[in-house]
Amino acid sequence: MIDKTRSSLEAALAGVPDGATIMVGGFGEAGLPNDLVDALIAQGAKDLVVVNNNAGQGERGVAALLATGRVRKIICSFPRNVDSQVFDNLYRSGKLELELVPQGTLVERIRAAGAGIGAFYTPTAFGTELARGKETRQINGRDFVLEFPLHADYALIKAEAADRWGNLVYRKTARNFGPVMAMAAKCTIAQVNRIVELGELDPEAIITPGIFVERVVRVAVAPTAVVTAGRK
Amino acid sequence: MIDKTRSSLEAALAGVPDGATIMVGGFGEAGLPNDLVDALIAQGAKDLVVVNNNAGQGERGVAALLATGRVRKIICSFPRNVDSQVFDNLYRSGKLELELVPQGTLVERIRAAGAGIGAFYTPTAFGTELARGKETRQINGRDFVLEFPLHADYALIKAEAADRWGNLVYRKTARNFGPVMAMAAKCTIAQVNRIVELGELDPEAIITPGIFVERVVRVAVAPTAVVTAGRK
Amino acid sequence: MSYAKRSREELAQRLASDIHDGAYVNLGIGLPTLVADHLPAGREIFLHSENGILGMGPAPAPGDVDTDLLNAGKQPVTLLPGGAFFHHADSFAMIRGGHLDICVLGAFQVSASGDIANWSTGEPEAIPAVGGAMDLAVGAKNIWVMMELLTRKGESKIVPRCTYPLTGVGVVKRVYSDLAVIDITPGGLVAYDLVPGLSMEELQSLTGLQLLTQAR
Amino acid sequence: MSYAKRSREELAQRLASDIHDGAYVNLGIGLPTLVADHLPAGREIFLHSENGILGMGPAPAPGDVDTDLLNAGKQPVTLLPGGAFFHHADSFAMIRGGHLDICVLGAFQVSASGDIANWSTGEPEAIPAVGGAMDLAVGAKNIWVMMELLTRKGESKIVPRCTYPLTGVGVVKRVYSDLAVIDITPGGLVAYDLVPGLSMEELQSLTGLQLLTQAR
Numbered sequence: 006m007i008d009k010t011r012s013s014l015e016a017a018l019a020g021v022p023d024g025a026t027i028m029v030g031g032f033g034e035a036g037l038p039n040d041l042v043d044a045l046i047a048q049g050a051k052d053l054v055v056v057n058n059n060a061g062q063g064e065r066g067v068a069a070l071l072a073t074g075r076v077r078k079i080i081c082s083f084p085r086n087v088d089s090q091v092f093d094n095l096y097r098s099g100k101l102e103l104e105l106v107p108q109g110t111l112v113e114r115i116r117a118a119g120a121g122i123g124a125f126y127t128p129t130a131f132g133t134e135l136a137r138g139k140e141t142r143q144i145n146g147r148d149f150v151l152e153f154p155l156h157a158d159y160a161l162i163k164a165e166a167a168d169r170w171g172n173l174v175y176r177k178t179a180r181n182f183g184p185v186m187a188m189a190a191k192c193t194i195a196q197v198n199r200i201v202e203l204g205e206l207d208p209e210a211i212i213t214p215g216i217f218v219e220r221v222v223r224v225a226v227a228p229t230a231v232v233t234a235g236r237k
Numbered sequence: 238m239i240d241k242t243r244s245s246l247e248a249a250l251a252g253v254p255d256g257a258t259i260m261v262g263g264f265g266e267a268g269l270p271n272d273l274v275d276a277l278i279a280q281g282a283k284d285l286v287v288v289n290n291n292a293g294q295g296e297r298g299v300a301a302l303l304a305t306g307r308v309r310k311i312i313c314s315f316p317r318n319v320d321s322q323v324f325d326n327l328y329r330s331g332k333l334e335l336e337l338v339p340q341g342t343l344v345e346r347i348r349a350a351g352a353g354i355g356a357f358y359t360p361t362a363f364g365t366e367l368a369r370g371k372e373t374r375q376i377n378g379r380d381f382v383l384e385f386p387l388h389a390d391y392a393l394i395k396a397e398a399a400d401r402w403g404n405l406v407y408r409k410t411a412r413n414f415g416p417v418m419a420m421a422a423k424c425t426i427a428q429v430n431r432i433v434e435l436g437e438l439d440p441e442a443i444i445t446p447g448i449f450v451e452r453v454v455r456v457a458v459a460p461t462a463v464v465t466a467g468r469k
Numbered sequence: 470m471s472y473a474k475r476s477r478e479e480l481a482q483r484l485a486s487d488i489h490d491g492a493y494v495n496l497g498i499g500l501p502t503l504v505a506d507h508l509p510a511g512r513e514i515f516l517h518s519e520n521g522i523l524g525m526g527p528a529p530a531p532g533d534v535d536t537d538l539l540n541a542g543k544q545p546v547t548l549l550p551g552g553a554f555f556h557h558a559d560s561f562a563m564i565r566g567g568h569l570d571i572c573v574l575g576a577f578q579v580s581a582s583g584d585i586a587n588w589s590t591g592e593p594e595a596i597p598a599v600g601g602a603m604d605l606a607v608g609a610k611n612i613w614v615m616m617e618l619l620t621r622k623g624e625s626k627i628v629p630r631c632t633y634p635l636t637g638v639g640v641v642k643r644v645y646s647d648l649a650v651i652d653i654t655p656g657g658l659v660a661y662d663l664v665p666g667l668s669m670e671e672l673q674s675l676t677g678l679q680l681l682t683q684a685r
Numbered sequence: 686m687s688y689a690k691r692s693r694e695e696l697a698q699r700l701a702s703d704i705h706d707g708a709y710v711n712l713g714i715g716l717p718t719l720v721a722d723h724l725p726a727g728r729e730i731f732l733h734s735e736n737g738i739l740g741m742g743p744a745p746a747p748g749d750v751d752t753d754l755l756n757a758g759k760q761p762v763t764l765l766p767g768g769a770f771f772h773h774a775d776s777f778a779m780i781r782g783g784h785l786d787i788c789v790l791g792a793f794q795v796s797a798s799g800d801i802a803n804w805s806t807g808e809p810e811a812i813p814a815v816g817g818a819m820d821l822a823v824g825a826k827n828i829w830v831m832m833e834l835l836t837r838k839g840e841s842k843i844v845p846r847c848t849y850p851l852t853g854v855g856v857v858k859r860v861y862s863d864l865a866v867i868d869i870t871p872g873g874l875v876a877y878d879l880v881p882g883l884s885m886e887e888l889q890s891l892t893g894l895q896l897l898t899q900a901r
Contacts, residue, residue, distance in 0.1 A: 238513060239490065239491045239513040348562075350566075351562060351566050351568075352561075352562035352565055352566045353562070353564075353565030353566040353567060353607075353608060354565070400551055401551075402513075402515075402524070402551045404551060404553055420562065420566060420568075435550050435551040436550025436551055438551075438553075440524075440548055440552050440553050440554050441554055443553040443554075446523045446553040446555060446563075447515070447523070447551070447553075448493050448515065448517070448523055448563060448568050448569075449568065
């Protein structure tokens with residue numbers, strides 16, 4: 006019997022090696038797998054490359070991971086925030102490499118990795134600093150930039166519910182990067198609020214089929230977080 | 238008030254010009270929008286390019302459209318079937334152009350059109366006849382073929398239910414090409430079994446958001462079709 | 470002559486009045502967000518948020534905040550009946566694929582040829598951050614910029630050529646400003662709806678650019 | 686010596702016994718479809734169908750046919766509890782993205798270097814049709830071919846170099862045939878599990894190829 010559920014966060018994070026590339030889902034407070042990130046900190050892997058839309062906010066989650074000094078590089082679209090002080094300090098002191106990628110290109114590169122696409126041409130960023138040094142091509146009179154897939158060793162994501170096969174459903178805008186990162190990582194670990202019986206999830210509404218998920222762990226549902234407005 | 242529903246098949250097909258490129262959903266009997274195709278035949282547009290996984294089977298649907306002689310070219314992955322006699326005759330007599338595309342490349346080209354991707358590299362078909370004359374590139378030691386998007390003027394698809402904003406849900410494997418073709422066409426026309434009130438479709442389970450759909454028409458649910466085995 | 474600039478609310482209202490019934494619209498972070506509060510009654514306008522919403526509704530009542538339902542500015546919002554959720558790749562497919570009718574963006578500068586600069590001041594010590602700005606700039610059928618026409622120092626933000634790092638090249642079709650609406654056309658900049666009391670000559674002098682008055 | 690070829694059922698059973706618990710598997714049209722009826726008891730194996738199913742179940746009872754629930758061969762099937770539906774682009778992302786552990790394909794020919802030809806006879810009057818064969822051939826982690834080793838004329842279908850048009854280049858890892866199982870390795874063709882009574886020499890003579898017997 007295939008059972009992808011793990012009994013603890015520790016078990017869910019077992020085996021992450023130094024030097025791993027780790028995708029972390031979430032946009033704003035929605036879909037942040039903070040329990041998994043905390044467990045990754047406890048697990049101790051270092052020299053990591055992190056892929057996330059932001060670069061940590063406040064002192065928890067990705068910010069706390071960055072603060073350990075175990076992240077070598079971050080690939081993201083929007084590192085600067087009113088409360089991104091952990092990132093800001095590391096970046097300004099040259100202790101953290103940054104690869105800045107437009108948000109749509111970031112997620113399409115992740116999808117390309119998951120979908121076996123070798124590279125793709127996007128119109129985004131053509132003629133801007135973020136396309137500097139990149140191959141370009143005119144197609145039907147329009148200018149495009151060549152972008153390559155973004156693979157990961159692990160994806161840490163948050164979903165609403167899972168079954169033992171690893172099928173996932175999400176909740177509202179907490180879906181964001183989760184389904185795509187799950188496709189691009191060799192090992193996807195999902196923290197979920199609920200684990201349900203096989204067959205309980207509507208097969209028409211499963212967003213991430215279990216083929217993309219290796220480990221599932223249930224976490225206590227957090228109290229409603231305070232939302233700070235005005236971030237991106 | 239935005240209402241994308243049309244009161245008749247005739248109204249749903251209004252305005253299709255000669256020379257249009259028309260995508261037609263469906264795989265096997267599942268998801269074939271045969272009522273829309275019949276209405277297109279009645280509408281009379283000619284010199285068409287048709288994109289479909291197959292090239293018509295039996296005498297109905299795409300086969301009937303081909304039989305009118307109004308299709309100039311068909312782009313598909315699997316034209317040859319035990320009952321593809323209409324296509325076979327037109328093709329052998331040189332009256333119909335064929336562009337044969339591997340199924341995954343076909344659907345990825347359609348997705349690229351819908352997603353604004355200028356071109357992409359796929360490993361599929363490298364080193365085969367179907368890559369002949371195409372640009373190739375080695376990326377990380379693997380060989381890829383460059384493929385371009387496939388746009389359409391119209392997509393004719395079949396869904397299970399719709400609301401007046403054009404949101405769609407599908408049924409089982411009748412989903413197949415519908416959601417992707419809807420993204421790639423300037424005007425997507427969906428035949429549905431049911432039209433429901435706004436808000437009745439679960440926002441977590443809407444497969445095609447209304448932004449991709451221009452017209453919806455309800456058709457009488459057909460009696461269970463006879464399935465002929467062994468086709469591809 | 471004397472004139473009053475449009476307030477932010479008036480500007481949002483002026484822009485919103487041009488959004489057609491049934492339009493699919495993305496409102497950028499900052500000033501453009503105000504447009505949501507001024508959508509004309511009687512029109513159904515579909516708001517898109519790049520983090521995976523179509524059919525976004527207004528902010529929730531204080532007691533109804535759902536931290537899983539945020540907009541691209543990471544503020545709590547609601548979903549209208551008929552709205553839908555989807556993941557980021559699908560959301561940016563909508564954007565990049567040209568499915569949005571209108572995207573309203575703020576800007577530091579817009580050039581006479583429609584270039585837009587809105588993501589970086591280019592200062593050496595600044596931490597860069599782009600978000601979805603570059604995707605939005607190339608994606609929507611119509612890119613409208615909403616901004617004050619002049620900087621605090623009184624310099625025009627519509628310029629012959631952007632000095633800030635570009636977000637997109639040749640993409641802006643129209644600028645809604647606190648002083649006038651300005652279309653960016655192949656034939657040049659066409660200004661109209663100047664605030665009462667502002668003459669075309671004064672507007673030209675403020676911007677330092679040649680402005681046309683031809684009928685839209 | 687005399688030997689009996691494996692029947693289609695025996696061949697399907699032999700192949701199925703090598704599919705590991707928890708494997709994600711696509712069974713190609715034709716002969717490979719038979720494998721579904723021989724999946725080892727006690728293992729959970731996830732069958733994928735390129736038209737948008739994961740967790741495909743067996744054929745329905747005659748009265749329970751649902752024409753909206755078909756496999757890639759367009760035959761009616763069922764869905765297991767825990768199964769899921771998705772659209773074609775997502776389905777081929779699974780295939781092309783290397784997420785399937787095993788894909789079992791039929792073939793006209795397989796070359797000693799793992800090329801596969803299974804989509805076209807190359808005859809000038811033939812109408813070409815490829816379906817998902819080329820995507821499957823490049824996508825799965827393990828491409829297994831299931832075929833009779835010899836043509837009706839007695840010619841080996843494992844050949845030094847394919848003469849039929851190729852489906853994929855250097856992708857086949859193993860051939861399950863009615864006479865033996867043959868691994869395609871960088872070091873050469875490794876044959877094992879020959880049917881009782883068939884010697885390695887006879888098999889070599891039938892195929893005209895050098896076959897190795899090294900331990901797997």
